[in-house]
Amino acid sequence: xxxxxxxALVVMLTAGLVACGSPADQPAEEAGTTEAPATAADxxxxxxxxxxxxxxxxxxxxxxxxxxxxxFGAKAGHLGETYKYSDALKASGLTWDEATLDRxxxxxxxxVPGTKMVYAGQSDAAKRAELIxxxxxxx
Numbered sequence: 569x570x571x572x573x574x575x576a577l578v579v580m581l582t583a584g585l586v587a588c589g590s591p592a593d594q595p596a597e598e599a600g601t602t603e604a605p606a607t608a609a610d611x612x613x614x615x616x617x618x619x620x621x622x623x624x625x626x627x628x629x630x631x632x633x634x635x636x637x638x639x640f641g642a643k644a645g646h647l648g649e650t651y652k653y654s655d656a657l658k659a660s661g662l663t664w665d666e667a668t669l670d671r672x673x674x675x676x677x678x679x680v681p682g683t684k685m686v687y688a689g690q691s692d693a694a695k696r697a698e699l700i701x702x703x704x705x706x707x
Contacts, residue, residue: 612702613695613698613699613701613702615690615692615695615698615699616699616702618687619636619699623635623636624636624637625637625706627707628650630647630650630651633651633685634647634650634651634653635647635651636703636706637706637707638706638707639664639703639706640664640665640669640700640703640704640706641663641664641665642663642664643661643662643663643664644657644658644660644661644662644663644664644680645657645658645660653684654680654682654683654684654685655682656680656681656682656683657680657682657683657684657685660680662679662680664703666700669696669699669700669703670693670696670697670700673687673689673690673696673699673700674689674690674691674696675689676689
């Protein structure tokens with residue numbers, strides 16, 4: 569029964585990534601195998617699946633959240649003319665560098681009280697580092 573649940577989870581995650589525009593040739597995890605996590609050089613990190621449910625990586629294409637294209641190094645609220653950010657985020661004065669993104673991805677509401685981004689946070693430092701490395705590649 570446990571193998572069935574693991575296989576069902578793999579199918580659901582793979583389908584979700586494909587639906588969100590992930591590369592079609594990205595392999596699904598095989599049941600019982602251990603693979604190194606995807607990195608920015610390989611493809612989207614597996615942890616990015618949750619991000620892609622709200623964010624696009626295409627310039628000018630916002631979803632529930634703003635496009636993440638060009639976010640690394642930008643000021644918080646930089647897409648103000650095409651996306652309606654919370655007043656708290658616009659007033660935060662943050663620049664999306666490694667340290668700020670690490671704090672943000674750990675606890676958005678603690679980093680910017682009053683943000684409208686609903687995200688429980690990523691407690692795994694290695695996964696946050698993968699996400700940040702991937703965000704750096706988005707132009």
